[in-house]
Structure formats: C-alpha cells, structure tokens
Amino acid sequence: MYMQTIVVTGATSGIGKALTKHLVHEGHTVFAFGRAEDKLNHLKDDIGKAKGRLRLMNADFRSLSAVEKALKQLEKALPEGLDVLVNNAAAVPGKKAFTDDGFETQYQVNHLSHVHMTKRLLPLLAKRRGKVITTGSDAHKRARFDYRDIHALKRYHPFRSYCRTKLYNNMMSNYFSRHEDNVTFFVVHPGRVKTDIGTKDTNKFYAFVWRIFTRKGFTPEDTVPTYVMLIDAQTPEQGYYYREALHEESAVAKNTDYQDMLMRHALRELDTLFL
Numbered sequence: 001m002y003m004q005t006i007v008v009t010g011a012t013s014g015i016g017k018a019l020t021k022h023l024v025h026e027g028h029t030v031f032a033f034g035r036a037e038d039k040l041n042h043l044k045d046d047i048g049k050a051k052g053r054l055r056l057m058n059a060d061f062r063s064l065s066a067v068e069k070a071l072k073q074l075e076k077a078l079p080e081g082l083d084v085l086v087n088n089a090a091a092v093p094g095k096k097a098f099t100d101d102g103f104e105t106q107y108q109v110n111h112l113s114h115v116h117m118t119k120r121l122l123p124l125l126a127k128r129r130g131k132v133i134t135t136g137s138d139a140h141k142r143a144r145f146d147y148r149d150i151h152a153l154k155r156y157h158p159f160r161s162y163c164r165t166k167l168y169n170n171m172m173s174n175y176f177s178r179h180e181d182n183v184t185f186f187v188v189h190p191g192r193v194k195t196d197i198g199t200k201d202t203n204k205f206y207a208f209v210w211r212i213f214t215r216k217g218f219t220p221e222d223t224v225p226t227y228v229m230l231i232d233a234q235t236p237e238q239g240y241y242y243r244e245a246l247h248e249e250s251a252v253a254k255n256t257d258y259q260d261m262l263m264r265h266a267l268r269e270l271d272t273l274f275l
C-alpha cells in the first residue's frame with residue numbers, strides 16, 4: 001500500500017482525532033493541526049507507537065497569521081508535495097465574537113481558514129494529484145445564501161451561522177473543483193456524531209441541547225471509513241459523501257454564481273491580509 005502524506009485539521013478531538021489515529025496506525029504520515037499545545041501532546045501520547053509518523057502543527061484558526069506561519073513550515077517540510085488535505089476544524093461558539101483579524105469567529109474558523117489552507121496548499125497537492133476532503137454537514141441544507149450578509153452577522157444565532165458556514169464548505173469545494181484540474185475535491189457529511197463540538201465555548205442550554213441531539217449518534221470512529229475510502233481510492237468521483245456513498249447536496253451549494261460570489265469575496269479578504 002502506498003503510504004501517503006496527509007494534513008488533518010481539528011485533529012485533537014472528535015472526528016479529526018479518530019481519523020488521525022487510524023491513519024498513523026495504518027502507516028501514513030499525518031501533519032495534525034490543533035489549537036492547543038497540551039491537546040496536541042495528548043494526541044501524541046494517545047497514539048503512542050505506530051507504523052506511521054505524526055507531526056504536530058500548532059495553529060489557532062482564529063488567527064490567519066498563525067495559519068500562515070504553519071503553512072510556511074509545511075511548505076518547507078513537504079518539497080515533494082502533499083497527498084491529502086482534510087479540512088475538518090470547526091467551532092460553534094454560543095455568542096457572536098470576532099477574531100483578531102476582524103471576522104466573525106465561525107466565518108473565519110469554519111470557512112475562511114479552510115479557503116486559505118486549500119488555496120495555499122494547492123501547488124503542493126497538485127504535485128501529487130492530491131485530494132482535498134472537507135468535513136461538511138447536512139446542516140448546510142438549512143442555510144440560504146445571502147450575498148448582503150455573507151458573514152451572517154444580522155441576528156446572530158450560533159446554529160444559523162454554523163449552517164451557513166457548512167454551506168460554504170460545499171460551495172468552496174465545488175468552486176475549487178471547477179477551477180483545479182490536478183486536485184480532486186470532496187465533502188464528507190459524517191452524520192450525527194457524539195462529539196463535544198456543541199458544548200465548547202457556549203452556554204449550558206446549548207450544550208444540553210447538543211448532548212440530547214447527539215446522544216444516539218455515531219461514534220467518531222464510525223465516521224472514519226468514508227474518509228479512508230476517499231483517501232485510498234484511485235479515482236473516486238468528486239462530490240458530497242455520506243457513509244461511503246455519494247449523497248445529495250442542496251441546490252444552493254451547487255449554484256455556480258453563488259460559489260463565484262462567495263469565493264471572490266473570501267479570496268479578496270485573504271488578499272487584503274496577505275498581499
């Protein structure tokens with residue numbers, strides 16, 4: 001089996017952690033992104049001895065300069081290219097808050113930082129005819145696209161903003177797949193999964209609702225086979241996947257005019273910061 005070099009974001013808990021553990025034990029090299037040194041060290045201890053290699057990457061996605069710093073380290077470490085990028089990190093903070101870069105937190109952590117990671121890693125991925133797998137959600141089907149409120153700032157509600165950013169995951173993936181010939185793009189809906197995402201940086205009520213909502217959900221480990229199938233397959237069909245099969249995404253996510261509007265906006269925002 002060809003051992004691949006894979007970047008996983010949000011690798012310190014839930015789905016990303018289960019996936020990282022599996023991939024390193026299979027023998028792949030994983031660059032695991034986390035926002036907290038202690039959680040990254042815990043991941044390393046948890047994995048212990050394995051066939052593959054684990055490289056820890058510390059970057060809080062609320063800071064695009066921290067993401068950029070980590071990307072520069074990756075470029076140095078991977079002159080031969082990258083096989084797979086898994087954009088998986090996300091947050092659902094209970095209150096509207098802004099990052100140091102001036103963006104609403106979910107907009108930056110769940111969407112803009114993925115755009116930045118993907119765009120910057122495309123040359124490395126193209127060298128290996130690589131893949132980008134973004135963890136999305138069927139929650140995107142509840143969102144609409146409002147060009148006048150791309151950051152979902154009007155009447156902030158954590159779930160509304162979350163659904164909107166999950167819609168953006170599909171839109172980003174569809175946009176890049178129309179523009180890049182040497183890289184294939186996928187979005188995975190993991191299903192309802194028993195993780196702590198809905199309990200972090202939020203109030204007791206939302207945390208309680210999340211626990212009820214996911215109490216009969218999948219385990220993070222249950223979601224791993226879909227990612228592994230996409231990583232291992234020679235030429236899987238681009239698109240939106242659930243439980244190892246293609247899955248229907250919303251008409252809004254497929255709308256190419258909306259994709260162009262969203263992505264021109266995001267790429268302009270990134271150019272303003274980095275050019």
Ligand SMILES: NC(=O)c1ccc[n+]([C@@H]2O[C@H](COP(=O)([O-])OP(=O)(O)OC[C@H]3O[C@@H](n4cnc5c(N)ncnc54)[C@H](OP(=O)(O)O)[C@@H]3O)[C@@H](O)[C@H]2O)c1
Nearest residue numbers: 010012013014015035060061089090091137192193195197
């Ligand atoms: N759970 C579900 O039912 C479900 C359903 C559909 C889609 N999803 C998607 O699945 C993905 C993984 O979520 P999960 O359920 O596994 O939850 P999770 O365990 O909370 O994983 C989210 C990951 O993102 C990281 N993260 C959060 N804020 C960050 C920041 N500012 N900078 C860098 N990393 C940050 C978290 O880091 P920490 O470990 O430090 O918290 C964590 O590793 C997300 O994209 C989510 O939208 C989940």
